Amino acid sequence: MTTINANNRKCNRERIASVYDVYQRLLELQAKKVDLLHLESSGTVMMFVANKMVFNSALDCDSDNLISVSSMINTFQFLDGGEAVKSFNHGWSLVAVSNSEKRYLAVDASKVELFKMPKISFERHKEHLLYHVNSHDEDISSCPFELFCETVGINTAADLAPVFDFDKASVRKWKSNGIPLAIAVRTSVITQMNVDYVLGESKQPFVREQY
Numbered sequence: 745m746t747t748i749n750a751n752n753r754k755c756n757r758e759r760i761a762s763v764y765d766v767y768q769r770l771l772e773l774q775a776k777k778v779d780l781l782h783l784e785s786s787g788t789v790m791m792f793v794a795n796k797m798v799f800n801s802a803l804d805c806d807s808d809n810l811i812s813v814s815s816m817i818n819t820f821q822f823l824d825g826g827e828a829v830k831s832f833n834h835g836w837s838l839v840a841v842s843n844s845e846k847r848y849l850a851v852d853a854s855k856v857e858l859f860k861m862p863k864i865s866f867e868r869h870k871e872h873l874l875y876h877v878n879s880h881d882e883d884i885s886s887c888p889f890e891l892f893c894e895t896v897g898i899n900t901a902a903d904l905a906p907v908f909d910f911d912k913a914s915v916r917k918w919k920s921n922g923i924p925l926a927i928a929v930r931t932s933v934i935t936q937m938n939v940d941y942v943l944g945e946s947k948q949p950f951v952r953e954q955y
Contacts, residue, residue: 750831750853752906761855763793764825769850770817778840781816781850783809785836788897790935792830792859793823797935801897813840816850830859832907833897861908861930869933887928887942889919895942896931 747757761769773781783789783801791799798819805811816838829851837852866873887895898904901915908915908927918924931937940946 748858748906750836750856750858751834752858752903753854755854759855760857761829761851762825763820763823763827763829766829766851767817767820767823767825770813770820773840773848773850774813774817776842776848778813778842778848780810780812781838781840783811783836783838785809785833785897787833787894787899789833789836790831790859790897791856792934793827795862795934798823800935811838828857829855830857832859832861832903834903858906860906861927861934864930864933866929869929872933872936873929887923889923891942891944892918892923892928892931895937896935 745757747755747760749755749760783805785801789799789801790797799816801809801811804815831853834853838850840848840850842848893899893904898907901912901918904910904918905912905915908930918927938946
């Protein structure tokens with residue numbers, strides 16, 4: 745079975761980091777007296793484990809794209825160590841700089857598997873749809889294509905297509921025809937995206953909930 749990483753490139757499965765791998769790396773960095781990680785990325789980055797979002801830079805990092813090592817450890821220590829870490833954002837790195845100014849890599853897009861948006865049960869997520877998607881005259885699918893891309897941190901149709909299992913030609917039409925409601929709903933539920941934020945009505949980007 746071909747494994748694709750978050751950079752949309754084929755790779756050996758052995759190169760994909762598990763939760764255990766990332767957790768152990770974070771412990772190593774902590775032992776080296778590293779306190780902070782810096783996210784090197786041009787946009788939003790999300791990480792997923794077993795179809796649940798475990799990291800979202802828009803929510804978890806500060807304004808300088810910094811997050812504490814201890815915070816990341818607290819997140820990863822309660823996850824299944826055998827699960828793969830996934831992302832649909834490419835070209836990012838979480839790096840640490842020690843007091844001696846030595847640069848350490850914690851994890852990057854080349855070492856995580858491509859996350860594909862799972863299909864959802866509308867019935868199961870009825871409450872989320874009612875309060876976070878359909879609670880306004882305009883639903884999340886009415887947001888401009890560019891804003892949708894900015895919010896999820898995916899810039900092009902070529903990068904969006906594999907995430908939703910669509911062909912690139914169909915995704916390109918979203919720019920003129922709008923985001924399909926089914927796609928908007930899947931994105932909102934999986935990333936807990938707040939319709940207020942997508943439509944520019946809120947400074948709080950995401951609603952973090954268990955579902």
